[in-house]
Amino acid sequence: MVASGKYLDRARKLHPSTLVGDVRGVAAPDFELTSLDGKRVKLSDYRGKAVLLNFWATWCGPCKVEMPWFVDLQKRYGNDGLVVLGVAMDDTEAPKIAQFASDMGVNYPVLLGTDKVSEEYGNVEFLPTSFYIDRDGKFVGKGVGLLDRKEVEANVQKALASRVIGAATSGTATALPRTSQPHTTVQ
């Protein structure tokens, strides 16, 4: 079920967020969402990677500003272990979201958001909202609303700087995602 305003209003009353305020050091809730090409994608698939989890919608103007930044960051830091994951919170059908993402030149997986994942991430209702998750699956930052690009990149670098607990002590992060490189790259 795609998120709707009425549900979010209810959810906010019934389930006060546990992800408000400073979320740094908190384990990011795992989720399983459907990508634009119909694959099931889990956050935990990317353990060992730094994840920029961006909640957005096609009707959100400020979200459109960030998307080219994310495209660029994915290109520049992808080999270092960055994965940008877009979570579309639209009521719109998937093909329209895919067309929009394609028009924006999105080069990272786009997943279809649900009420459940929104609730688990603190009732995400202000878009854009981004979470920066380290290689060990913990939050290193959160951004609500349109941030400065430098701030976004600084958060990405923080996430990349992390090391997986229990990983080889070679000084570089060598952990790989649990599955082969996914998923829904929209070209």
Add this chain to the structure above:
Amino acid sequence: MKRIAVLLAVAFLSTGWVLAQEPGSRVPSVTLAPVGKVQLKPGGSVSVQLDFRVGSEFHINSNQPKSELLIPTVLKLSAGAPVRIAGLNYPAGQEVAFPFAPGEKLSVYSGDFSVTAVVKAPTTVKPGEFPVSGELRFQACDRSACYPPRSIPVNFTVTVGSR
């Protein structure tokens, strides 16, 4: 003691100010001004002006946004039969460019705007009061964040008199 109280007051106000500036810390509001008496006679029609106010610093898409991806402001009304809503007239949006898209003008409502509903009563209607109810659906943004679509109730009463 007085100094502590002052410091606490300053700290409280500072926190409030900071929260007020954070995207997502405010809920966009659209309110409907009270609707005055609406009266008409059997076989007649009347235009009812519904005055809405968008909370400061927010804007909502107009009824005719410039992209099919944007969510238009839409008023849905239904009247107690046999009275009916014969039409709705929306104002044109203000064309505004925002800092998040300086090269693109959006069609929006901000501040005060009015939608006119045309209410008609058939000649056969008996005198009485007829409720009109519905909702205004809108999707708001401020300068750095957007908010999910919301709806507010819109209700008023139409009094049909005798001929």
